[in-house]
Amino acid sequence: MAGRRSCMSAAMETQSQSRLLASVRGFVRSLVEDICNGRSPSVALDRYRTFCSDPFGNCACSFDTPFAKEFISIGRQPQAAHRLAVLLRVLSIIQLLLQQNKHASKRDIFYMDPALFVDQAVVDHIINDICVLLRCSRHHLNVVIFDSLSLLVMGWLRFKESDRTISCIKNPNTEHPIPVCLEDVEDMVSVAQYILVVEKETVFQRLANDKFCDRNRCIVITGRGYPDVPTRRFLRHLVEHLRLPVYGLVDSDPYGFDILTTYRFGSMQMAYDAKLMRVPEMRWLGVLPSDFEEFNLPDRCLLNLTPEDKRKAEAMLSRCYLIKDAPQWRTELEMMLHKGVKFEIEALSAISFAFLSEVYIPTKIERGKHI
Numbered sequence: 001m002a003g004r005r006s007c008m009s010a011a012m013e014t015q016s017q018s019r020l021l022a023s024v025r026g027f028v029r030s031l032v033e034d035i036c037n038g039r040s041p042s043v044a045l046d047r048y049r050t051f052c053s054d055p056f057g058n059c060a061c062s063f064d065t066p067f068a069k070e071f072i073s074i075g076r077q078p079q080a081a082h083r084l085a086v087l088l089r090v091l092s093i094i095q096l097l098l099q100q101n102k103h104a105s106k107r108d109i110f111y112m113d114p115a116l117f118v119d120q121a122v123v124d125h126i127i128n129d130i131c132v133l134l135r136c137s138r139h140h141l142n143v144v145i146f147d148s149l150s151l152l153v154m155g156w157l158r159f160k161e162s163d164r165t166i167s168c169i170k171n172p173n174t175e176h177p178i179p180v181c182l183e184d185v186e187d188m189v190s191v192a193q194y195i196l197v198v199e200k201e202t203v204f205q206r207l208a209n210d211k212f213c214d215r216n217r218c219i220v221i222t223g224r225g226y227p228d229v230p231t232r233r234f235l236r237h238l239v240e241h242l243r244l245p246v247y248g249l250v251d252s253d254p255y256g257f258d259i260l261t262t263y264r265f266g267s268m269q270m271a272y273d274a275k276l277m278r279v280p281e282m283r284w285l286g287v288l289p290s291d292f293e294e295f296n297l298p299d300r301c302l303l304n305l306t307p308e309d310k311r312k313a314e315a316m317l318s319r320c321y322l323i324k325d326a327p328q329w330r331t332e333l334e335m336m337l338h339k340g341v342k343f344e345i346e347a348l349s350a351i352s353f354a355f356l357s358e359v360y361i362p363t364k365i366e367r368g369k370h371i
């Protein structure tokens with residue numbers, strides 16, 4: 001059964017690679033035709049966004065439709081020639097990766113022509129453009145992240161990665177790195193009742209030390225701050241395949257809030273791919289600005305919002321998806337800004353060291369105290 005599925009996924013992969021290689025050839029042919037016919041080469045790119053600042057939320061941001069087109073036109077824009085040169089160079093590298101069925105990181109690609117690319121950000125940006133151009137995700141281009149240390153998981157979960165069985169269930173409080181290539185994951189089995197996503201590794205470790213998963217049938221993951229692509233794809237895969245509720249635990253500050261929105265709504269940088277990575281099911285478990293009074297936390301745990309925190313919070317308040325889809329999240333953010341203070345998850349330790357794992361999380365989940 002597993003063997004047959006592997007064969008099927010290999011066949012689908014080959015099909016997708018052939019389609020992409022044909023698209024690359026078609027794109028280059030159209031540029032050459034432009035030049036042969038005396039026209040300035042021009043490339044049209046769809047532009048996507050995960051949010052805007054429409055105060056009424058009457059927009060199409062969450063419908064995965066492009067909101068505009070951008071044109072790279074030699075002759076009209078001074079930077080266009082360089083941008084097109086970078087686009088073609090990166091495309092030629094990706095073509096080679098697909099033809100040879102090899103994988104490379106964005107950093108590998110940068111070092112294949114640093115004189116042309118100048119900066120890593122240039123390569124990163126062009127790879128996003130290529131995904132839009134070829135209507136695919138980054139992993140379809142065989143561009144991957146090799147640093148699997150970014151994501152940790154523990155809990156009531158077992159799956160196969162290539163031919164290896166990763167059995168978190170054997171010792172649910174032991175952390176495991178997650179495979180970078182989701183396509184290698186299969187036969188996922190779980191007896192968990194929910195998934196808990198924690199912002200910080202320190203909190204993940206505290207839960208491991210407290211043997212949280214012994215008493216709670218759950219899966220805990222951390223993306224260590226802003227989640228990268230493998231983290232978000234893995235979480236999406238878990239939610240889709242296991243059909244479990246998913247809760248977020250972040251600091252009560254503008255960064256924690258932004259991390260939560262990245263999980264739920266996707267990031268602006270990769271808005272073209274948000275539909276494959278966002279987790280609309282994500283509920284905000286804590287720590288909520290309103291928790292401070294609810295749990296009578298001592299004032300010494302509070303920190304004032306910095307001017308940068310305030311600017312970030314104000315900017316986030318105008319995001320259309322909060323108005324449309326998460327008004328309760330917006331109310332909590334408004335409260336944070338109004339009070340002008342923030343606090344970390346660890347502030348709960350002021351009550352007792354075990355409060356987070358023994359009382360706060362289980363009670364909130366049991367009583368449905370999440371938004």
Ligand SMILES: [Zn+2]
Binds near residue numbers: 052053057059062
């Ligand atoms: Zn919008």
